[in-house]
Amino acid sequence: MKVRTSQYRQIAAREMADAHTRRFLRLLPVRLAQRRQAAFADYVNPAAAIRSGAAIRAKSLENLPSLLETFEQNALASGAKVFWARDADQANRYIIDTAKENGVSVVAKGKSMISEEAGLNEALSEAGIETWETDLGEFITQLLERPPFHIVGPAINIPVERISDIFLEKGVIDSPESDPVRLGLSARRFLRNRFRRAGMGITGVNMAVAETGTLINVENEGNIRFCKSAPRIQVSVMSLEKVVKTTREALELLRLLCRSSTGQLMSAYVSMDCGPKKEGETDGPEQLHIVILDNGRSRIYKDPVTRNALQCIRCGACLNACPVYGQIGGYPYGWAYSGPMGQVVSPLLLGLSATRDLFKSCTLCGTCRDICPAGVDHPKLMLHYRSRDVAADPLLHGSGSSLFEKTMVAAYVKAASHPVLWEAAGRGLRSALNLRAKDGVIKGAPGVFKNWFQSRDLPEGPSRSFRSLWDDDPEGQGDDHAR
Amino acid sequence: MKAVSLFIPCIVDQWLPSIGMAAADLLRRIGCRPYFRRQQTCCGQVLYNSGHTNAARKLARRFIVIFEADELIVSPSASCVHMVKSHYPVLFADDPFWRRRAESLGARVFELSEFMVDHMGATDVGARFEGFVAFHESCSHLRGLGLSDQPKALLDGVSGLTRVSMEGPDICCGFGGRFSVDYPEISTAMAADKAERFAVSGADVLILGEPGCLLQIGGYVNRHYPGRRVVHLAAFLAENAEGFRRSPGRKEGVG
Numbered sequence: 010m011k012v013r014t015s016q017y018r019q020i021a022a023r024e025m026a027d028a029h030t031r032r033f034l035r036l037l038p039v040r041l042a043q044r045r046q047a048a049f050a051d052y053v054n055p056a057a058a059i060r061s062g063a064a065i066r067a068k069s070l071e072n073l074p075s076l077l078e079t080f081e082q083n084a085l086a087s088g089a090k091v092f093w094a095r096d097a098d099q100a101n102r103y104i105i106d107t108a109k110e111n112g113v114s115v116v117a118k119g120k121s122m123i124s125e126e127a128g129l130n131e132a133l134s135e136a137g138i139e140t141w142e143t144d145l146g147e148f149i150t151q152l153l154e155r156p157p158f159h160i161v162g163p164a165i166n167i168p169v170e171r172i173s174d175i176f177l178e179k180g181v182i183d184s185p186e187s188d189p190v191r192l193g194l195s196a197r198r199f200l201r202n203r204f205r206r207a208g209m210g211i212t213g214v215n216m217a218v219a220e221t222g223t224l225i226n227v228e229n230e231g232n233i234r235f236c237k238s239a240p241r242i243q244v245s246v247m248s249l250e251k252v253v254k255t256t257r258e259a260l261e262l263l264r265l266l267c268r269s270s271t272g273q274l275m276s277a278y279v280s281m282d283c284g285p286k287k288e289g290e291t292d293g294p295e296q297l298h299i300v301i302l303d304n305g306r307s308r309i310y311k312d313p314v315t316r317n318a319l320q321c322i323r324c325g326a327c328l329n330a331c332p333v334y335g336q337i338g339g340y341p342y343g344w345a346y347s348g349p350m351g352q353v354v355s356p357l358l359l360g361l362s363a364t365r366d367l368f369k370s371c372t373l374c375g376t377c378r379d380i381c382p383a384g385v386d387h388p389k390l391m392l393h394y395r396s397r398d399v400a401a402d403p404l405l406h407g408s409g410s411s412l413f414e415k416t417m418v419a420a421y422v423k424a425a426s427h428p429v430l431w432e433a434a435g436r437g438l439r440s441a442l443n444l445r446a447k448d449g450v451i452k453g454a455p456g457v458f459k460n461w462f463q464s465r466d467l468p469e470g471p472s473r474s475f476r477s478l479w480d481d482d483p484e485g486q487g488d489d490h491a492r
Numbered sequence: 493m494k495a496v497s498l499f500i501p502c503i504v505d506q507w508l509p510s511i512g513m514a515a516a517d518l519l520r521r522i523g524c525r526p527y528f529r530r531q532q533t534c535c536g537q538v539l540y541n542s543g544h545t546n547a548a549r550k551l552a553r554r555f556i557v558i559f560e561a562d563e564l565i566v567s568p569s570a571s572c573v574h575m576v577k578s579h580y581p582v583l584f585a586d587d588p589f590w591r592r593r594a595e596s597l598g599a600r601v602f603e604l605s606e607f608m609v610d611h612m613g614a615t616d617v618g619a620r621f622e623g624f625v626a627f628h629e630s631c632s633h634l635r636g637l638g639l640s641d642q643p644k645a646l647l648d649g650v651s652g653l654t655r656v657s658m659e660g661p662d663i664c665c666g667f668g669g670r671f672s673v674d675y676p677e678i679s680t681a682m683a684a685d686k687a688e689r690f691a692v693s694g695a696d697v698l699i700l701g702e703p704g705c706l707l708q709i710g711g712y713v714n715r716h717y718p719g720r721r722v723v724h725l726a727a728f729l730a731e732n733a734e735g736f737r738r739s740p741g742r743k744e745g746v747g
Contacts, residue, residue: 465707474506
């Protein structure tokens with residue numbers, strides 16, 4: 010998937026001007042947030058459930074190296090093959106080689122963020138392997154060549170007419186269709202034929218259980234289960250932070266995941282699979298390949314601050330809660346991960362210099378952190394990225410700040426360190442801006458203030474500051490307690 | 493009489509002094525004796541939020557030295573209190589000497605409504621207001637410090653006042669400091685949503701406890717909904733309290 014994180018501003022401006030996107034953004038996040046809340050009401054103590062989920066994720070990460078080893082042993086024992094990929098290229102090459110060795114020319118895929126991150130679809134196409142996304146939304150975005158708009162509903166913002174057009178163009182339907190249900194049925198028929206020909210199924214992994222070597226997927230369409238059971242060869246791609254120790258912990262996280270992402274108590278399908286088809290079994294793949302992808306995560310893991318970002322379970326609740334996402338939607342985030350989830354994950358995987366808008370375009374309102382069932386502290390991470398960016402951190406590819414910014418900051422610190430200078434600077438600023446005041450209101454000013462006045466007024470600056478008024482106040486005087 | 497050290501946000505000191513004077517007035521009304529440490533300037537929040545950690549650390553050390561001897565420190569801004577309480581310890585995570593001082597100080601810093609209601613048990617300051625009022629839950633109050641009941645209790649203590657509900661009172665107004673000028677279109681869209689929710693709430697006045705939100709929502713409302721008022725809680729309570737005298741040095745304008 011092409012990385013467009015540096016076009017955040019342009020894409021955001023385009024999306025905010027799009028009436029359809031705006032209408033849609035007023036509905037979906039709100040509706041999903043309501044559903045989530047209703048589903049959480051099912052818990053005796055929702056806050057405790059969230060704390061427990063966060064604790065499981067934190068503990069799993071703490072023991073990640075040993076959990077991964079245990080998982081590998083148990084997966085191997087169940088007959089699966091395990092491949093450790095350092096980066097996306099290694100993962101893609103392994104999957105392509107496996108396909109070629111087994112004469113696979115058609116691949117059926119289940120929705121998987123990690124494969125978007127790795128650019129697996131593009132790699133497969135380049136290798137001449139026909140690849141079909143089988144999640145309806147992901148299928149539509151694949152045909153439209155668009156990134157996912159929302160992690161739960163990748164194409165949920167696409168109007169029915171647009172879907173009809175692209176289905177016609179790609180031969181999914183023969184005549185225009187305006188009924189969404191019929192469109193869905195057509196896609197189903199079309200994909201069913203692809204499934205028949207698919208020699209390989211590729212899916213992501215929601216959770217991997219160390220003590221049993223089990224791979225867990227949740228979904229609502231049944232296509233992931235199909236991908237995992239029908240084709241001869243099955244490939245499960247997982248980022249290395251997905252592993253938890255016990256089935257009990259996995260189930261607890263599943264309950265949180267389904268409530269958080271779609272407001273369901275449990276998704277329509279939950280697949281738990283151990284290894285390939287055993288002797289005497291009728292269902293399942295002949296080969297199961299588990300690709301464990303690092304792609305920079307070991308480095309992220311080493312730093313106790315950034316490690317927190319790996320606690321994310323990709324539920325998408327933060328998208329629905331984020332007031333910025335609610336204005337711009339998923340495209341401006343420019344990659345597989347959007348919303349606050351993308352804002353904390355993408356900078357670590359792509360580097361700070363390529364993702365500056367992601368960690369800067371945030372008011373630090375904290376709604377995402379409060380709603381997160383996995384204990385991710387998004388504001389803290391974004392503050393960390395800002396700080397590492399200013400410090401030009403070489404590990405995270407920080408770019409440092411401009412000479413202008415450095416000068417301004419130095420001047421600010423200087424003024425703030427001397428109350429007399431501070432007062433003089435404040436008075437100077439008030440006088441300068443007040444030249445533009447009319448009837449007690451300033452409606453415009455140039456330079457650094459210009460953007461403010463695009464839509465907002467400012468009250469005229471007072472003739473005197475608080476400290477100056479305080480000196481004159483009969484009740485205020487002599488109260489300094491100065492040492 | 494409890495002596496209370498005023499922690500006046502830089503934006504209040506230099507641009508919205510009536511909020512600071514109102515805070516002092518309210519503290520006196522509930523039996524405290526406010527005093528002001530003249531060495532104070534800025535807590536460093538604006539630097540910290542924009543990644544200038546070293547610069548923020550300098551101002552944080554300065555702040556700690558100035559306020560360290562005070563028993564009770566009160567501010568009419570939750571974001572500034574949040575900075576001292578929650579972010580100073582992060583700033584000094586690798587520096588036990590300053591971290592201990594920051595944590596010890598943080599335990600004595602309170603947001604104004606929190607101090608009035610939780611520590612002084614005061615919800616009635618003798619204010620009277622005939623009208624409908626909506627309340628905006630600032631991010632730093634609600635999610636930063638966990639304050640929501642306290643400011644509402646103070647509003648409910650105003651005789652004649654009817655508090656009306658507004659849709660999404662807890663949704664961010666889009667200020668975010670530098671965010672408001674770095675991403676003006678997104679920030680504006682957020683302010684517009686907030687202003688619209690206020691406009692349809694049926695309230696005459698929107699009350700909030702955060703100077704940043706006041707500039708953002710007040711600035712937007714002043715331009716697009718003339719006649720409607722957005723007021724800081726401290727200023728609102730003081731202005732409508734018995735025997736209030738307006739401080740000099742401020743003309744009437746936005747907010």
